[in-house]
Amino acid sequence: MGVYYHYFNFTKRERFCIDALGGGVKSAAIGRTLAARAFDLMLVGLPHDRSHAFNGRWAFDSVALVGDDALPTEQWEQLRDEFADVTADAITTLFKSDGFEELGTAAERNDPLFLQLCHLVATRQLPALEPQMSWRFGDGFLKRYKELMLKHPSFVAVDLRGDRYSNR
Numbered sequence: 001m002g003v004y005y006h007y008f009n010f011t012k013r014e015r016f017c018i019d020a021l022g023g024g025v026k027s028a029a030i031g032r033t034l035a036a037r038a039f040d041l042m043l044v045g046l047p048h049d050r051s052h053a054f055n056g057r058w059a060f061d062s063v064a065l066v067g068d069d070a071l072p073t074e075q076w077e078q079l080r081d082e083f084a085d086v087t088a089d090a091i092t093t094l095f096k097s098d099g100f101e102e103l104g105t106a107a108e109r110n111d112p113l114f115l116q117l118c119h120l121v122a123t124r125q126l127p128a129l130e131p132q133m134s135w136r137f138g139d140g141f142l143k144r145y146k147e148l149m150l151k152h153p154s155f156v157a158v159d160l161r162g163d164r165y166s167n168r
Helices: 034-044 073-082 087-098 101-109 111-122 129-137 141-151 162-167
Strands: 005-009 014-017 063-067
Touching: 014 034, 014 087, 034 087, 034 101, 087 101, 087 111, 101 111, 101 129, 111 129, 111 141, 129 141
Parallel strands: none
Antiparallel strands: 005 014, 005 063
16 A cells, blocks of 8 residues: 655645645655645745745745655544645646646546546636647547546545635
8 A cells, every 4th residue: 555645734734645736646756746846836936926936825834745654544534634635726836837738748647637627627716727628638628527527436626725716
């Protein structure tokens, strides 16, 4: 089974898994996934933002990379459940900084990422993503979304945090 890793922000009580944007969840994937790039951007900020350095939404917060073996199972599950999953915000941050190409490539290989991207389009949380998804996956990508939802009944989509909607 092994250890699965998550980025935690103890200040804001937020988290996302290191494979939230495709890639692996084990130690070999640490620092090598698109989620690692999103983590970096959440700390440092968007490179084209002209404000001071370290303007990311997690800048100066208490953050850690935590393995699920750090605590007994019950305590780990309680910790995980008490922190908001900000996968959608990590996707948005990466999309705004680096564009769609790498996200699209990862979504081709990773059904949960594809489903999450479709959820952000279908719920109009990230409208700028729709033309990119249509270009990459064809106009019927939302039909594929519905089919994959049936194939992956345990998938749980993550919404953008409420205070982030105004910053699309």
